[in-house]
Amino acid sequence: MNYFLNEISFFINLRWLAAIGLIFFSIFFHLLKQNFEVFIVAGLYVFLVNLIFNELKNKKYTIYLQIFFDWFIIAIVSYYTGGVFSPIVYLFVFHIVIVSMLLVPMEHFLFTTLASLTVVILGMLKNQFSSEAIMNLVFLLFMFYVTGYLASRQAKKLMQAYRGLEIAHNKLKELDEHKTMFYVKTAHILKSPIATAKTLINEVVFRRVFDEEVLLKVIKKLDNAMAIIKDILKLEIIRDSDIKKSDVDIVSIFHEVLQSYSETIKEKDLKVVFNSAPIGKVKGNYEHYRIIAENILENAIKYTPQNGTIRVELGYTDDFIIIKVEDTGIGIPYNELGRVGEEFYRASNARRFAQNGTGLGIAIVKEVLKSINGSIDIKSNLDSGTSVVIKIKNA
Amino acid sequence: MKKILIVDDDVEFAMSMKRILEQYYSVIVAHNAKDALNYAVTEKPDLIILDVMMEELTTGFHLAYEFRNQIGVKVPIIMLTMIGEVKKMKFDLEKDSEFLPVNEFIEKPVDYNLLLEKIKKYI
Numbered sequence: 001m002n003y004f005l006n007e008i009s010f011f012i013n014l015r016w017l018a019a020i021g022l023i024f025f026s027i028f029f030h031l032l033k034q035n036f037e038v039f040i041v042a043g044l045y046v047f048l049v050n051l052i053f054n055e056l057k058n059k060k061y062t063i064y065l066q067i068f069f070d071w072f073i074i075a076i077v078s079y080y081t082g083g084v085f086s087p088i089v090y091l092f093v094f095h096i097v098i099v100s101m102l103l104v105p106m107e108h109f110l111f112t113t114l115a116s117l118t119v120v121i122l123g124m125l126k127n128q129f130s131s132e133a134i135m136n137l138v139f140l141l142f143m144f145y146v147t148g149y150l151a152s153r154q155a156k157k158l159m160q161a162y163r164g165l166e167i168a169h170n171k172l173k174e175l176d177e178h179k180t181m182f183y184v185k186t187a188h189i190l191k192s193p194i195a196t197a198k199t200l201i202n203e204v205v206f207r208r209v210f211d212e213e214v215l216l217k218v219i220k221k222l223d224n225a226m227a228i229i230k231d232i233l234k235l236e237i238i239r240d241s242d243i244k245k246s247d248v249d250i251v252s253i254f255h256e257v258l259q260s261y262s263e264t265i266k267e268k269d270l271k272v273v274f275n276s277a278p279i280g281k282v283k284g285n286y287e288h289y290r291i292i293a294e295n296i297l298e299n300a301i302k303y304t305p306q307n308g309t310i311r312v313e314l315g316y317t318d319d320f321i322i323i324k325v326e327d328t329g330i331g332i333p334y335n336e337l338g339r340v341g342e343e344f345y346r347a348s349n350a351r352r353f354a355q356n357g358t359g360l361g362i363a364i365v366k367e368v369l370k371s372i373n374g375s376i377d378i379k380s381n382l383d384s385g386t387s388v389v390i391k392i393k394n395a
Numbered sequence: 396m397k398k399i400l401i402v403d404d405d406v407e408f409a410m411s412m413k414r415i416l417e418q419y420y421s422v423i424v425a426h427n428a429k430d431a432l433n434y435a436v437t438e439k440p441d442l443i444i445l446d447v448m449m450e451e452l453t454t455g456f457h458l459a460y461e462f463r464n465q466i467g468v469k470v471p472i473i474m475l476t477m478i479g480e481v482k483k484m485k486f487d488l489e490k491d492s493e494f495l496p497v498n499e500f501i502e503k504p505v506d507y508n509l510l511l512e513k514i515k516k517y518i
Contacts, residue, residue, distance in 0.1 A: 188448070191477050191503075196408040198504030203411045206507040216406050352426075355406055 004011040007102060008062050012053050015066075019047040038080040042073055057123035067099060075118045083126035084137050089119055089251060092140075093147050100151035112148040113359055116141045185344045188229055188360065197221040224356040231360040234291055238367045243288070247281035250289050252315055258312070263299050270309050282394065283320060288368045294389065296325045296363040302354055304329035304387070316394065322391040332380040341366050342376060349382070365390075396421045397518045400440035402431040402458065403475065408503075413442065415507050420514075428458055435468045439518045442508075443468070445497070456495065463496040471517040472497040475505070498503045 022043030029036035040078040049069045056062045074095065078086040092115040101106040120139050123133055195220045205216055237243075258265070258272060265272060300310045302326045313324040332340055336347045344359035351357070362376070369376055373393035398421045403409040406426060413422045423438050425431040435443065439477035443462065455474060462468040474497040499513050 006490070060464075188406070188477060192405065194404055195477065195503035199408055200411050201414055202504060203506055206415060215409075221407065351404065 008377045015050045019043050042077050083128050084123045096148045100148045100265045101155040110145050110150050189244040189344050193221040193224040203326050228358045243285050247288050248284045249281050251276045252295050253289045257297050269308045279316050295365045300325050300327040320391045326387040328385045331382040333382050396439040400434050400443045403446040443472045459497050473499045
């Protein structure tokens, strides 16, 4: 729309020059002792109608008014300067090009036909029926339609390219904004555990007492900062499009990951129920499945209190591999469920239950799933548990 | 003994401040906005140390606003921020209010000498 209005303004400015040009023409023709009055009248006409166009330059219909009034004056001047033999009729070509570029095909076709009929009527009014006049007329009509078609074709291509660029530009802008937000959030999230660690060290310095308990807390905070950095690096791995595929055994990946949490499972006395169908090996990237298993199982183990139960089910259909992890954990408040998976977002009860966390786990899983045609569905009841179902298209 | 209310959802951070400040003052700690609003009225602190970022990035700002405008807590507020002094923070709650109703800012990580100096200015 802005492009359209800019063009309207451009043609208004151009018409001021045309009005001045017509006045100069009339002087020139006067000096050559030719018929000059029509150019004075045309110059004044163009000047006056342009004053009106200038007032209406922010309206889209002004373009139609411009076309109509210009068509009228070209027809009149052509009539008085030689009919189909007048050099002024060639201004219709100029006009057809502009109309073809700005209006839709049907509109420019109608205008080309109007210009053609005008030239035919001019010939009839001026009694120009000689073979020379008819040849000139046929040539003019041919030129009108071919010019109109070519200009419209090019304009359509340019407009498509322009729209394509506009879409790409908006997409890039959105991505850039997201990236900036991600950096800002990363800085804040990363600064938090580091600031606390430094404050704890300041405390030890201030008190001048070697307090092992405080120093262990420093280590815990720095571990949290490291976990955030590791998660950010994981995001980079996932976004690497050249990732290699091989035969992956998903069942054994889940076993491996569960094994790595065996100490916490024992400490919290969690019951783990593991069921798997004979999935066999699937085509995929080991790292991707490892990331999914680590994040989903870590959340289940971390947010399930003492003596809870975690159920892991791995299955498949003809099209999908299905991973289901259910826990009897703290759950996610209903009104926060939609935000889980946002980068750095941690549910309010999760933050209270476990201070350390990166808020990137589900975001990372979602990023992996995006790259391998997968989906995630999280259902949760506050204080009674969460169920995560992941479906991955079977390659 | 003067009483200080520390409001911060980072337990380790809040407890570190508590350990230092309770050598000189009586200290109470709130880890969420609800407790903070409750203690600000029931415990009648002489000064509040308030973290900007809690449940949401701006919880601290809203809490400061509520202390002053909703529940009439007029005691000095020291705001803990990650980015130094915050100026002209706009509140969603009141569009024309551009001021931040706090007395001091202190940047995290906290330098305890500086914090104690700032507290002494008010109580």
